Amino acid sequence: MSDKVVAELQEPTPAVGDGGPDMIQLLTPEGQRVSHPDYDKYVADLTPEDLRSFYRDLVLIRRLDAEGYALQRQGELGLWPSLLGQEAAQVGSGRALKPHDFVFPTYREHGVGFVRGMDPQSSLQLFRGVSQGGWDPQENNFHLYTIVIGAQALHATGYAMGVRMDGNVGTGDPDRDTAVICYFGDGASSQGDVNEAFVYAASFDAPVVFFCQNNQWAISEPVEKQTRIPLFQRARGFGFPGVRVDGNDILATYAVTQHCLDEARNGNGPLLIEAYTYRMGAHTTADDPTKYRVSAEVEEWKFRDPILRLKTLLAHEGMADEAFFARIDEEADQFAAELREGCVTMETMAGETMWDHVYAEDHPVMEAERAAYLAYKASFEEAN
């Protein structure tokens, strides 16, 4: 091993909580707009109206998350994986996508789904136990939630290979060139499938952007358990660019994702984005973070709240007034009421539908078992 490689490997790892000098930031935790030579251009055209709509998305998905949590606690959902603290990473990246781009989410991407136009009831129905997903991925170019950690990275890569085989990369036609974005977390970065996806994506120049939300915790395990080096630096070993962005900064996340998606669409994929953020809540409603992390850490991250910093910017720059913020809060109340109503009135499908979609083509076992089930059910009615 050459001295140079050793020296690179011994670069100091930034302390947790500090994204380090490589982290792209356009909006400080205090709500101050800071300039970046490479990324300013991606936010230059954003109007006050755009920024207000960013704010609206952030508030609504935080409310969606709060309702998901409450509905689980009230027994209406079986489980809820919270996105609290990751709103900017999800809205910033999601808003950077074009309609014809394609998203492969994890089960925590409720915010990305929301900005893609998904009905929020879709994720509620999954966690209510009404279906295992049940939506058509082609409707909003938003794939089904994948629960096996990291498995979707290969699906995203294969889809992107297909995009390239279709010739929809690097044509210069903005309506045709297509990027794929793959969400995963810091824990998933240890999975074989994610690493295989990096290899395949590089080998086939796939137009895919790997978007890793490093929220510092994989259930109870801190990110140091997954990696010795900052995650974005992993990309270099696979032969493609990696960048760390402040995932609690919606402007930077939006800008960096735009840049990487453009690169992918132009044929310069794959790329890796590490959105440096924090899971403010539990892993899911079944988790108890007080057993493994100190509250001081959570308190520290509260100062970097993604919504507060955009609100500060909007207020400070005179782009929004109290009436606007009050209006968004009202809208969130209305949104929450509709979510709850939709959730608690959701119908469970009849038992005999269990066999309906196991296969696309006719299957004798499905038909026989469904018939036997119906006959069994009917036998009770006859007995009455």
Next chain:
Amino acid sequence: MAGQLEKVTLGKSITNGLRKAMEADPKVVLIGEDIGKLGGVFRITEGLQKDFGEDRVIDSPLAESGIVGTAVGMALRGYRPVCEIQFDGFVYPAFDQIVSQVAKMHARALGAVKIPMVIRIPFGGGIGSPEHHSESPEAYFAHTAGLRVVACSNPEDAHWMIQQAVACDDPVIFFEPKRRYHDRAEYDTTATTAPRGLFEANVLREGTDVTLLGYGPVVKTMLESADAAEAEGTSIEVIDLRSLSPLPIDTIVESVRKTGRLVVVQEASSFLGMASEISAQVTEQCFYELEAPVVRVAGANIPYPPSRMEEEFLPDLDRILDGVDRALAY
């Protein structure tokens, strides 16, 4: 119009079937290790990359989960991928993708997406190889709802079944009897319709005393056993199962109701294998017609042995006839 009879090996029949499938549908793509210039370690894809290009015959990095997982993504994009797994024992790194993603995606989406892919797996022993090259993992996949599992045993079936598997809108695990790749048979290579459906069993030889049932590499051995038994005055009906899931149980039941005896042959270990399930279903449906318990002639319940011992492990003619004798002893 008279067809053109040609003598073709089983391996080349799959090659020809793949070629026809690729000609019929431009969305059919092949992906696997060494399948391009080399044509695969068994040469099944020989010449296809030259004719269809590197985008349709894709040499994959050496990672099986990657082969199957990226194929899922391609299927979601509208392609019909055919994966080649190099050897049976190398499918396990892709097991999660197959059982958790390939098998369940259609149901997860309530039918909104299809995963029309084929996973080709050369299986079975008898080739003198080291560990992991001679396994029979079919039961793992037959156990998993959402998958269809088939095994071909002869050149003509190989030719048709691979085309039918590619045309199927469900994922199909396609087992190829690797020690039979070089077996030849004459059939009409210009025929335009398949002799039977992909998920049907085939009664290869009619008989009255015992039904002998198996799939893949043991089918040839079963036919030889039936010949030998006939010389001793025993009439054996031989059925090539062909479809492991769904199980063509009606054909089996019809035969057993006639013969009253069933011997099931498989290379896989007997415990919880295909023969176990067949035995249970036949017992449920033919309880009064059975003259003897269903007999299983199978691999031992051990890891596949070193190749110098594999002849002791694999069901051969004598072990099959011993099974027949045990069924006839009742």
